[in-house]
Amino acid sequence: MVEGFDAFSRNVVDVLLGGLMGVVGLLPESIAEPFQYAFMQRALLTAIVVGATCGLLSCFIVLKRWSLLGDAISHAVLPGVAIAYLVGWPFFIGAFITGALTSLGIGAIERHTRLKADAAMGVMFTAAFAIGVVIISQIASSTHLMHILFGNVLGVQPAALLLTIIAGLIAVAAVALFYKELLLYTFDPVQTRALGFHSGRIHYGLILLLTLTIVASLETVGIILVVAMLATPGATAHLLTDRLPVMLAIAIGVGVFSAIIGLYLAYYFNLASGGSIVVVASTLFLLALVFSPRHGLLRRWFRDAAIRRAH
């Protein structure tokens, strides 16, 4: 069955890559040059999908103040990866199971005990991470562990790429169909309940979506850095606009742009791909922080100076 899926995903991915390369072929040859290699083509498609999905979700993460939760889930994924490796499953599935269990556990502790979210996360995700480290120290080679922790987009296989694409499509479809519910729940949870929406379902639905996205991003940026892709694009966009649809668009743009440029840097300078993608995203954030027309530091500095002069 696994081999059947491998063959199927190779076909699907080939079709998608054909389309993508049609676009890349229009670019000047100097830019398109790295993409004559199949591994670079797959890396480009993965990077675009992951950048877009993370960017989309990051808006809700930032507005809901859930950046730490992203961190927690990404760490909690490790034991699942290790166990899947032991049993011989695709590690995508193991990661999703432990990530989802841990995040549901955090949500349950937060809702039903006196512990606050940060304590619940601190306990749950370090415990899960520790279990993962213990298992991995028994079984896997250190290069494999490094790839899980820091990602290696240049080594993505067709099966993993197809799963990433499916996860991305699910995330986009969920946000599109339940946009009103997500907006309402991130903006005003009490109103959500007063209107008779099931806020519990929206809450756990958003957490599962987050888990799905994290797992899908594992091979690209890795466990440690995925939280950056779930916070930075949203934070950057939040500095640049006061409208949610625009914020979603900017965050997706930041995610995709960082992924592509990071990939180039990784190729030409032989850098770790996950790290270079996040460095590009952080640079964009820094630019927005300083130069944003309405919420940037420069603007604030000029405004304060004007007020001081006026008095």
Place this chain on the structure above:
Amino acid sequence: MAANPAPYQSAQADSAVSVSGLTAAYDGAPVLDNVSFELGAGQWHTVIGPNGSGKTTLLTILAGSLTPVRGDVKLFGGDPEACRRRSEVAYMPQHENLEWDFPISVWDTVMTGRYGHMRRDALWRRFLPARLSADRHREICARALAEVRMDHLARRPIGQLSGGQKKRVLLARMLTQEAPLVLLDEPLVGLDKDSRRLILDVLRRQRERGQTIVMVTHDLVNTMKYADQVLLLNRSVIDIGPPAEMLRDDMLTRTAAPNWLTQTPAADEEDA
């Protein structure tokens, strides 16, 4: 002002809110203890009590975002969750409890009051973004904004509004819901005279059209002037009755509510 829609139908039931044996707690500390009362439909009720007396807790239970430890709540004689799912309960929070940094415009904020109704739109329409929804929703939204005189600021991000404007936006959001029961948590606090006047006028019109109003407030002057019934609350029900009887000094002392004399005269001068 545009013609008002039909008056509220749900006044078929005599009681809008019926609560018995309600007990609620945060982290094990009791906030409401064995509270029982009934609020008639189509009337203006105010809930009065000192800080920490469980007024906001009571409203959040009615709005469905807090589950009581014990006790029974009925809205219009039926299941409260079913009422909420029919958008029959509107809630206006204290504005400190909202995230005003949220990237959303005045118009979109007010539109969220229609989300419950949009959920009942036919088939695929319920999944449409608010801006593509039926004209009816947008007309109601525009009328509500005009009614609170915020239509000229419809495109403004909510973060740039003043305190009084924020209250008016929340009031407009509440209006768009066209709910037979509205719950208001201190809608008058910290407002200038004009905004205060405007909110009271809107509520008075809604009351005339048959809407049931449950308002938590410290404002005794306007309670005296507008309320049909006053609920004195301090963790349990002290008493319930018409304002003339409830707002006597001995009753207020029993409730430990702020006294007439501690009211700031400036804020009430125009309404008195």
